[in-house]
Amino acid sequence: MPRVSAEHKEQRRQAILDAAMEVFIGKGYQLATINDISAHCNLSVGALYRYFPTKGEIMLTLVEERLGRTPATFARLTEKAGTPWERLVSCVNLFTSALGVRHPSTGRLLLVTLTEAVHDSEVRRGLHGRFKALREYLSTIIADGIAAGMFRPDADADTLATLLLCTADGGTVYWVTGTPNLDLRTLRSMMLALLRSYLMPDASDEHH
Amino acid sequence: MPRVSAEHKEQRRQAILDAAMEVFIGKGYQLATINDISAHCNLSVGALYRYFPTKGEIMLTLVEERLGRTPATFARLTEKAGTPWERLVSCVNLFTSALGVRHPSTGRLLLVTLTEAVHDSEVRRGLHGRFKALREYLSTIIADGIAAGMFRPDADADTLATLLLCTADGGTVYWVTGTPNLDLRTLRSMMLALLRSYLMPDASDEHH
């Protein structure tokens, strides 16, 4: 019989990850110390090392369990929308609402991760996995729209998905650095306008 | 009376900045050591401190003198293009060709800078200055196109400029982390297609 229940252990683990996320976001991965993290979750450094073997592993786990789950979250929250266009709109909305309102820390973690990814191949792998999954999800939606005759037939679904991601995460990293006059909502509307005029030129005409 | 000519001093200064840029790009600012930099430019650490008072000042100088000059470079290289649309195309081309081909290191420095900007207000200020200048430049081009009756009259020049920047730098940061299947040229074409269909819907129709 385990002295400490599995749930309790998992709670601890999540508390450590929460603390690490907070600290990483605030000071960046390199400046964050194990003591910072242990202080943020009221756990001794020794206890912390019973859950994660190194500081790097905490980072990696965050990339996998927090950033890496973004695609799944996306799919879950946008699949119920009706037409491909509506699902696409949902995705664009999610980019801004999720990052800006519901989980602003995820955006900050993304930036920390991007930097570490440059010289840490494991972090890089995690980051690329997220990117690939999101791209595929968006790509599928667009492909569905094309197949349904809703979107222009010559659209390159994959590239458009990639561009969408670059814009979203580009906006995110600028937003988390506190760039002045960067309004996520206005940006979202513009993105949608661009997409509509490109994917559905005739429908866009009606708006004129 | 300096025993060493001013040019020589400036060359040394630039050599240090070059070395620092290389090292910062490779390991990030925090992991880069003064010894790394001094080794990269064949100068002793002591000599290095005759040119820059702290490691942080080197970073700041890079932000100002390398990243911060991007707007001026943009203006110089794209102002000769003819119509607003052609100038816009020049800009989008420059984003990819400059970052991807001519000065790939600037893109990497951008990422390092973004991360440091989160907790270093001076770096942040430098980064925001660059962003603002680039946005204004792009915004002016777009406004010119609207005024000339070339672009749709209801376009929000500022927001579109912002979005363009987010996309460009978003693409850049993903590109510098080695994201697989991220082709800057294809991305560029897609960006231009989106812009054309939005800004010049009728012209775009002709392409159908």
Next chain:
Amino acid sequence: MPRVSAEHKEQRRQAILDAAMEVFIGKGYQLATINDISAHCNLSVGALYRYFPTKGEIMLTLVEERLGRTPATFARLTEKAGTPWERLVSCVNLFTSALGVRHPSTGRLLLVTLTEAVHDSEVRRGLHGRFKALREYLSTIIADGIAAGMFRPDADADTLATLLLCTADGGTVYWVTGTPNLDLRTLRSMMLALLRSYLMPDASDEHH
């Protein structure tokens, strides 16, 4: 809940202070290195920094806890003597016996402290505190003697106390620099002879 008892921590703290005192005395504050101190108490530098945040703080603590307690020690060891004159004699004896025999290191620390006091206001404050307390104690003894009709009525207790301190500490600093032919005991006798002839001229006459 401390794993290490408070006494143990205090012992460590004192061991560090002992080591620092030894090193400061030997090389002076500036030349003493943290590594010297850590080596002298068989503790790693890191451990040392758990007890004192900076090298300067170690010095300051020494000034407060070692030098600063001299007045209290003086009071404790001389208050039991009978008449004011006997107490004064006790004090003069203590200056030489304590510094020269029992705690020679305190005298050396005094010199180190004096030098640092010139450009360190906190050290200065500590030093002046000790001086003031000793002066007041001596002054009170002399005033008592005057009030008791034992000492000449026109004596300036405060100035005499100050002079006594200057002589004692002047002797100390010369003694700790190994000045040849400086005998603390002979010096003490002379000091007492001067004091007696000044404070109690009639009694002194009897000695003729």
Next chain:
Amino acid sequence: MPRVSAEHKEQRRQAILDAAMEVFIGKGYQLATINDISAHCNLSVGALYRYFPTKGEIMLTLVEERLGRTPATFARLTEKAGTPWERLVSCVNLFTSALGVRHPSTGRLLLVTLTEAVHDSEVRRGLHGRFKALREYLSTIIADGIAAGMFRPDADADTLATLLLCTADGGTVYWVTGTPNLDLRTLRSMMLALLRSYLMPDASDEHH
């Protein structure tokens, strides 16, 4: 024919010593840098090294040429006084007026020197030389007074001279650290009163 006259060289040398004295007094010997000194005398560090081979040698020269000349200065300024007692009074006056008014920096240098003397045998030698010469000078005056039947015959001239020096330099070091309520003039009067009552008890009686 030397390019630079000997006088000019000597002027330079003295300028360096002046600058070094100023800097040593302000920050202490260890914290003073060669650059500090070179800046204080408008000479390049290179030039400075043509006059003194090391930083230590500058210190040593100061001890010899500035501190070490104190005895000669004393002799010169006090020998014209008449009786031994008057010469003694002159000496005590000189201690305070010279240190406090005319050459306050010498007092500060004394303190710096005392500290360095602890671990630098050459500095120590210089300091002890000064001490010995001053003691001998004072001792001779006192011996003269005894021989002249002016001072009590059983006085120990050497010990009294030593005590006088300890008091004077003790007062000096406390004075240079800015000890509050330390008035050199009052101290001087008290010293003289002590000396008179001890050396000339009958004359002192008259003052009652």
Next chain:
DNA sequence: GATGAATGAGACTTCATTCAT
């Protein structure tokens, strides 16, 4: 299982001294 004191390699920075110009 938990604690947090201890370790020690390594970071940034300073500065006495040298030497090419």
Next chain:
DNA sequence: AATGAATGAAGTCTCATTCAT
């Protein structure tokens, strides 16, 4: 002769990780 740029050893302090309690 003079300059001051360059050197690099050495100092203070930090922090990921370990392990006795």
